[in-house]
Amino acid sequence: MSPRVAIVDFVQTEHGGHLHENVQELTFGVVRKLMDRVGIDRSEIGTMISSSADYWQGISCSNSYYYDSAGGNLKSGSKVGEDSVFTVIYGMMRILSGHYRTALLVAVTKCSECPSEHTLSNLCADPFFHRPVGINGVAVAGLQARQYLERHSPPTHAAAQVVVKNRSNAAKNPYAHVRSTVTVDEVLSSPTVAAPLRKLDVPVTSDGACALLLAEEGTARDLCDDPVFIEGVGWNVDRSLVGDRDLRRGSLHKASAMAYGKAGIRDPGKEIDVAEISETSSYHEILWSEGLGLCGPGEGWRLATEGLSSLEGTLPINPSGGLFGANPQVARGLVRVGEAYLQVLGEAGDHQVPNVRKALAHSVHGLGGQSHSVVILGH
Amino acid sequence: MAEESRILTGYVSLPYKWAMGPATTRFYEEFRKKRIMGSRCGKCNRILVPARSFCSDCFVETDEWVEVSQEGSIRTWVLINFAYEGQPKEPPYILAILDLDGADVGLPHFVGGFEMKDLETVEEKVRIGGRVKAVWKENREGYILDIDYFEPID
Numbered sequence: 001m002s003p004r005v006a007i008v009d010f011v012q013t014e015h016g017g018h019l020h021e022n023v024q025e026l027t028f029g030v031v032r033k034l035m036d037r038v039g040i041d042r043s044e045i046g047t048m049i050s051s052s053a054d055y056w057q058g059i060s061c062s063n064s065y066y067y068d069s070a071g072g073n074l075k076s077g078s079k080v081g082e083d084s085v086f087t088v089i090y091g092m093m094r095i096l097s098g099h100y101r102t103a104l105l106v107a108v109t110k111c112s113e114c115p116s117e118h119t120l121s122n123l124c125a126d127p128f129f130h131r132p133v134g135i136n137g138v139a140v141a142g143l144q145a146r147q148y149l150e151r152h153s154p155p156t157h158a159a160a161q162v163v164v165k166n167r168s169n170a171a172k173n174p175y176a177h178v179r180s181t182v183t184v185d186e187v188l189s190s191p192t193v194a195a196p197l198r199k200l201d202v203p204v205t206s207d208g209a210c211a212l213l214l215a216e217e218g219t220a221r222d223l224c225d226d227p228v229f230i231e232g233v234g235w236n237v238d239r240s241l242v243g244d245r246d247l248r249r250g251s252l253h254k255a256s257a258m259a260y261g262k263a264g265i266r267d268p269g270k271e272i273d274v275a276e277i278s279e280t281s282s283y284h285e286i287l288w289s290e291g292l293g294l295c296g297p298g299e300g301w302r303l304a305t306e307g308l309s310s311l312e313g314t315l316p317i318n319p320s321g322g323l324f325g326a327n328p329q330v331a332r333g334l335v336r337v338g339e340a341y342l343q344v345l346g347e348a349g350d351h352q353v354p355n356v357r358k359a360l361a362h363s364v365h366g367l368g369g370q371s372h373s374v375v376i377l378g379h
Numbered sequence: 380m381a382e383e384s385r386i387l388t389g390y391v392s393l394p395y396k397w398a399m400g401p402a403t404t405r406f407y408e409e410f411r412k413k414r415i416m417g418s419r420c421g422k423c424n425r426i427l428v429p430a431r432s433f434c435s436d437c438f439v440e441t442d443e444w445v446e447v448s449q450e451g452s453i454r455t456w457v458l459i460n461f462a463y464e465g466q467p468k469e470p471p472y473i474l475a476i477l478d479l480d481g482a483d484v485g486l487p488h489f490v491g492g493f494e495m496k497d498l499e500t501v502e503e504k505v506r507i508g509g510r511v512k513a514v515w516k517e518n519r520e521g522y523i524l525d526i527d528y529f530e531p532i533d
Contacts, residue, residue, distance in 0.1 A: 020384040058391060118463035127397050129429055132523045133487055134459065134467040139474050142457030150455075150507045195458035195498045239435060243428075243476050243485030247455070 005092045006220035006227030007377070008102075008213040009038050010338035015177040015208035015326035018112045023057065023209075027070035027108050030211040034104075035071070038213060038223055045213075046100030048077035049091050051084030051107040053330045055123060056114050070106040070211075083365035084334035085373040089233050091214045102223075103214040107331035111205035117329060124367055126240065135242060137280065138202055140368035142194030144247050145283035149196060151248070154301035159282035160187035161304040163200055163324060166279065169311055170321025172350035177206040177326040187282075201282040208328030210335050228344045231358070232265070232376040234258030242368055252291030252362075252372040259374035260293070265358070268293045272376075274343045274353045275317045275360040276336040279324070284369070285309075288362060289317065292374065311351060319343065319351040333363030337375050344377050402432040405444075407521035415513065417482050419443040425483035448480035449513040450532065456490060458501055467524075471495040473505060477529055491528035504531050 011034040013019065013026060021029065027050075035042065050070050052062040059065050063072075063079035080086040084107035091103035114120060121137035145159070164184055170176040182200060190199040213223075220227035236251035236258065256268070265271045275294060279285035286300035294315060295303055303309040309317035318324075320339040323332055340359035342348040358378045365371045399407070402418070406429050409416045417426040418441035420434035426445055433440050456475035459466075473495070476485040490511055495501050511529035519525040 020382065022384070058389070115465075116463050119465045122465055127395075128399060128403050129523055130487060132467055133489060134472075134474055135487055139457055139459060142459075143455045143474070143476060146457060146507065147455045191461075192458065192498055193461040195460065195501075197457075199461075241484070243454075243487055244435075247476075 003096060004217045004229050005095050005214055006217055006229045007341045008215050008220050008223045008227060009034055010210065010212045010341050011037065012175050012210035012335055012338055013208050014175050015206045015328055017177060017204070017206065019110065019207040023108055023110060024066050024069035026110070026209040027066045027106055030209050031071040031104065031106060034211045034213055040223065042071055044102065045071060045075065045104045046102045047091070047094050048072040048075050048104045048106070049087040050077070050079045050105070051081070051087050051330055051334060052079065052109060053081045055120050056109055056111070056329050058114055066108065071104055082330060083363050083371060083373055084330055084332070085337060085361065085363035085375060086235070087334060088212070088214070088230070088337055088375055089235065089373065092230055092233065095214060095216050101216050101219040105212045105214065105334060106209070107334040108209040109328040109330040110207040111327070111329055112207050117205050121367065129241065135367060137367060138194045138197065140242060140247070141202070141281040141284060142197045144287060144368055145196050145281065147248055148283055148287060152298040152301065155305065156188065157184045158301035158305050159201060159286065160184045162279065162282040162285045163187045165304055165310055166285075166318050166322045166324035169319050169351055170325030173320050173325055174349070175326065176321045177208070178204060178321070178324060197281055197283070203280070203323040203327040206326045206328045208326055208331050208335065210331055210338055212334060212338055212341070226345060228341050228377050228379065230375060231378045232259040232261070232263030233374065234260070234262065235371065235373040237371045238369070240370070245368070247368050248287070250291060250369045250372070252288060252369060253293065255372040256292045256374050259376050263376040263378070265376065268360070269295055269315065271358055272315065272360045273356040273358050274319060274340070275315065275362065276320060276339045277317055277322060277362045278332060278336060278364045279318060279322050280364060285317065285322070288364070288369070291372070292360065292362060311353065316353045319348065319353055321351070333373065336361040336363055337377075340375070340377050344379060400432065402430055406430045410525040411519045411521050413515050415447050415449060415479060417445050417447045419445050426481060427484055428479060428482040428486050445481070447482045451477045451479035451482070451511060453490065453505065453507055453509045453511060454478050454485050455507055456505055458495065458498060473501065475529070477511060488523070488526060489528040490531065492530035509533050
């Protein structure tokens, strides 16, 4: 049997709109708590990977500021920018290389400290063609939503139903930033921002940090009673110019096919018990569900309107509340993996889905989902 | 530890000088003459707009410059009507991906030239598949914004 990598433990902050602690204190807090819970010393941590983004922190080489406070002092380590799920992928690879038994993963973002995500995501765009015409995250999300509406004609309340579901789930999650519920009418009467997207179709941004410990199987069994294994990972990146891409299909179907291939999953809609998806807008949960093959093309909106993706449904999506619950830009991907881990462990609390054997975590980065990553967890 | 935290406010404002590269330089020189150029990939035969020096799908250099139409159709569009720092123009405005006649990939640009009172009135003027035509500025600097916007011509 090929060697396996497991998650030993996961710790996250109580995410918020304005956390008082600075980035060093946030990372120290989650890593200290993780080491205390697992019962290991910093000397037992093999390698460390963090995730943050320079533009989102206002400090170039953002990790240079918090590297020691995140447990990485005088260790082999590095940072991945933008999508924190790559800490899981790279951490797994380092352990599978045989050089390390454990890998500490840490992600942090304080959106309260940086310019708005609309300003910063415009800086993701190239300066020659995209940036001058205002291409940014929410604009491309609106372009994708308009295409979806035109092609599949979902009822008006379908996307709003995603927001209602996720906000309702977040109200059960003590770590969520936004814990108030909304109605379909409130979503549909909120002002348009990037029409067809309305204000409440787009998650607000948050402050938050998290830490996760990976270990090879033997070490994981020594460190915890119930290791949760990484059964498959996949990632894929689309072209840079949005006009060159098929914004409906993108790269997610390839990322998910890679993860399912590794995990031996043939029918994800039936075999996945719960999914934590980075729904950067209401329509994105619909679009990403289709890209992940959790339903057929054009059927994503039905998951919410027919209650299938609700906490009590056959395929709960974002029981934690997803990004509508907490949206610390860079850290949010690793939070999805952590929440999927808690679901497999059966320790998600009030938003626990019954009998989870396989959980999916998804993250996205770049305009309109240029880059996607998928992690499959199981016992 | 104190419950509150003082906030330190600062600004980071730094100049950059990005080389456009020869293909983008020529693409924008043609803008001064009100011409929109694409490049043909000799392998997949697609016309790529903006013109560029290579096709990233076939991973070969492009080998021919071709003028594409000033007219095209709307692949998809979004009405931006909220303000943020660094925005390219006063909202409301429409950003669209346009399939210019003769091009095989889309070009993002503005659609405008009419009053954008609310979403309902905009939806009467703008639709996926709707036809548009480039409206050029009088004074052109060789840049994407030499085209003021594309106006609906249906």
